Amino acid sequence: xxxxxxxxxxxxxxxxxxxxxxxRASVIDPDDERMIINMGPQHPSTHGVLRVTMxxxxxxxxxxxxxxxxxxTGMEKTAEDLTYLQGxxxxxxxxxxxPLFTELTFSLAVEALLEIEIPDRATWIRMLxxxxxxxxxxxxxxxxxxxxxxxxxxxxxxxxxxxxxLRFFEKVTGLRMNHNYIRPGxxxxxxxxxxxxxxxxxxxxxxxxxxxxxxxxxxxxIWRERTQGIGVITTEEALAMGATxxxxxxxxxxxDLRRAMPYLAYDQVDxxxxxxxxxxxFDRYAIRLNEIRESMRIVEQCLxxxxxxxxxxxxxxxxxxxxxRIDESMEALIHHFKIFTExxxxxxxxxxxxxxxxxxxxxxxxxSDGGPKPQRMHIRAPSFVNLQTLPHMMHGGLLADAIAxxxxxxxxxxxxDR
Amino acid sequence: xxxxxxxxxxxxxxxxxxxxxxxxxxxHGSAVVVNNDQTVLHTGTAEYHDLIQALxxxxxxxxxxxxxxxxxxxxxxxxxxxxxAERFELVVNLLDVEASRRLRVRVQLPEAAPIVAxxxxxxxxxxxxxxxxxxxxxxxxxxxxxxxxxxxPDDWQGHPLRKDYSMGRIPVQFKAVDGR
Numbered sequence: 001x002x003x004x005x006x007x008x009x010x011x012x013x014x015x016x017x018x019x020x021x022x023x024r025a026s027v028i029d030p031d032d033e034r035m036i037i038n039m040g041p042q043h044p045s046t047h048g049v050l051r052v053t054m055x056x057x058x059x060x061x062x063x064x065x066x067x068x069x070x071x072x073t074g075m076e077k078t079a080e081d082l083t084y085l086q087g088x089x090x091x092x093x094x095x096x097x098x099p100l101f102t103e104l105t106f107s108l109a110v111e112a113l114l115e116i117e118i119p120d121r122a123t124w125i126r127m128l129x130x131x132x133x134x135x136x137x138x139x140x141x142x143x144x145x146x147x148x149x150x151x152x153x154x155x156x157x158x159x160x161x162x163x164x165x166l167r168f169f170e171k172v173t174g175l176r177m178n179h180n181y182i183r184p185g186x187x188x189x190x191x192x193x194x195x196x197x198x199x200x201x202x203x204x205x206x207x208x209x210x211x212x213x214x215x216x217x218x219x220x221x222i223w224r225e226r227t228q229g230i231g232v233i234t235t236e237e238a239l240a241m242g243a244t245x246x247x248x249x250x251x252x253x254x255x256d257l258r259r260a261m262p263y264l265a266y267d268q269v270d271x272x273x274x275x276x277x278x279x280x281x282f283d284r285y286a287i288r289l290n291e292i293r294e295s296m297r298i299v300e301q302c303l304x305x306x307x308x309x310x311x312x313x314x315x316x317x318x319x320x321x322x323x324x325r326i327d328e329s330m331e332a333l334i335h336h337f338k339i340f341t342e343x344x345x346x347x348x349x350x351x352x353x354x355x356x357x358x359x360x361x362x363x364x365x366x367x368s369d370g371g372p373k374p375q376r377m378h379i380r381a382p383s384f385v386n387l388q389t390l391p392h393m394m395h396g397g398l399l400a401d402a403i404a405x406x407x408x409x410x411x412x413x414x415x416x417d418r
Numbered sequence: 419x420x421x422x423x424x425x426x427x428x429x430x431x432x433x434x435x436x437x438x439x440x441x442x443x444x445x446h447g448s449a450v451v452v453n454n455d456q457t458v459l460h461t462g463t464a465e466y467h468d469l470i471q472a473l474x475x476x477x478x479x480x481x482x483x484x485x486x487x488x489x490x491x492x493x494x495x496x497x498x499x500x501x502x503a504e505r506f507e508l509v510v511n512l513l514d515v516e517a518s519r520r521l522r523v524r525v526q527l528p529e530a531a532p533i534v535a536x537x538x539x540x541x542x543x544x545x546x547x548x549x550x551x552x553x554x555x556x557x558x559x560x561x562x563x564x565x566x567x568x569x570x571p572d573d574w575q576g577h578p579l580r581k582d583y584s585m586g587r588i589p590v591q592f593k594a595v596d597g598r
Contacts, residue, residue, distance in 0.1 A: 013563075015564045017566065068568065069568060069569040069571070072570065076554070077579055112454050113454070115454075239479060240541065240543060242481055242482060242543030242547075243543070253515075260515075260518045261520075348494035348495070348496070349453060349496075350509075351454045352483070352520070352522060354482075361482060363482065363511065365485060369494045375492055378485040378487075378509075380482065380485075384547075385543060385547070387546070388542075388545065388546050418569075
């Protein structure tokens with residue numbers, strides 16, 4: 001158990017109540033140079049409302065603790081009051097930078113309990129959309145990461161590129177975020193006419209822009225100086241803390257659910273897992289940058305391999321009847337009405353499904369009691385778990401580097417607090 | 419930790435003479451159920467900590483998820499005959515990154531005393547998740563290094579995800595604007 005002893009002995013987590021901290025602040029001890037300061041919850045670099053309590057000695061961070069919960073809205077409780085068809089509208093609001101992944105893991109869980117197969121086309125549409133979403137999420141990371149470290153130009157470029165993807169999402173789903181597009185049984189609508197050209201367009205524009213990022217950021221000495229060797233974490237530490245996604249991969253451990261436990265059609269496409277070497281902030285940046293390139297490879301293959309067919313399951317229990325049928329058939333109208341008012345019933349049972357979101361393993365634990373609403377819906381949010389590595393990454397580093405470390409975890413507070 | 423489970427070197431056994439009561443498949447003394455192609459272990463509070471330790475030695479080295487569940491009013495739950503159903507459940511999803519396999523442990527927690535040993539000494543990553551389960555369901559983890567609220571305010575009363583905690587308790591008051 002050396003890895004655990006190591007974690008414990010570092011004493012990186014500040015476990016101190018508010019009252020205790022206040023008491024310590026009021027006693028002035030000239031020999032004690034440590035002080036406790038508070039960063040956030042409203043700090044531009046905290047990606048929402050993250051608050052970090054830090055114990056400093058001079059400019060060195062000794063112990064720290066992320067304080068979360070400011071964005072808690074009880075979405076898991078809300079889920080128990082929504083039907084399975086309404087469920088995606090709720091979960092999509094958790095990780096607002098990568099909403100399709102939460103919809104996907106929820107839908108996969110419901111489908112596992114229903115034991116229904118979804119058509120191949122729906123699977124490939126889901127994969128295409130998710131990879132595009134991974135690109136937009138990582139582009140947002142590049143933008144905010146640059147901004148946090150003072151590369152303000154990067155913020156504009158990252159957002160500009162993300163816009164290309166969001167414009168396509170708007171065309172397909174009608175919304176730029178919180179799509180409610182992936183639903184139990186398939187997707188909400190087929191891809192619109194001319195979608196190939198739009199995707200092709202994104203694939204043509206992005207590579208040269210990514211190369212510009214390489215010039216602007218990757219090879220630039222100031223950027224390297226600020227990120228290399230900062231916030232180092234080892235594979236053992238990452239696994240012990242339950243960290244997944246780019247944080248685990250930055251340590252050189254090639255763990256990606258798309259490869260390790262393939263879902264959708266990831267076993268039929270060709271892509272590489274990007275890993276780092278040192279587990280530092282730079283590696284996490286470089287992994288995300290290169291994962292955009294890998295996602296583009298998958299999207300390219302989706303363009304070629306996407307089959308024709310239905311975009312949702314032809315299971316009358318789950319799928320509402322086609323719009324045209326409602327005008328001519330009374331039964332179809334009743335059926336449509338029933339599905340949208342009562343919802344469909346899901347057999348009793350419990351299931352855990354997981355997908356690889358841009359931030360790591362995104363899981364959904366779903367318990368059904370046989371009714372039209374979940375009895376318990378729990379989302380295993382990668383940001384929530386990954387945030388635990390923060391004190392260990394910041395321990396012994398400079399206060400200025402804390403910003404770089406928080407940014408490199410890429411937490412989405414909507415998902416952390418749910 | 420009064421009852422010790424089957425010793426660690428005993429692998430899956432069924433109908434063993436130490437366990438005469440049934441023909442339930444067992445792993446480290448806990449009943450194994452496979453549903454939806456997912457392996458689920460059922461256990462009680464006494465054996466839980468040792469079971470997680472034994473599974474960790476077996477390769478399930480990552481605690482990927484930990485959450486509570488409240489089965490108040492749900493009588494559709496299927497459990498092995500050896501397990502006594504209780505109101506609360508603690509659900510722990512473990513991951514073996516070497517062999518790419520998953521395993522789920524469901525612990526029955528009685529309503530009167532939903533107390534269980536912490537597993538943060540085995541999986542430090544369970545710390546935040548145990549705090550969340552404590553917030554939401556009032557499950558208590560003995561030996562937890564930092565048993566404070568994580569998502570809820572420090573002075574919050576009650577545990578919101580319990581089934582008997584109703585929604586929408588704060589009334590909204592609409593007041594007329596003066597002078598209209």
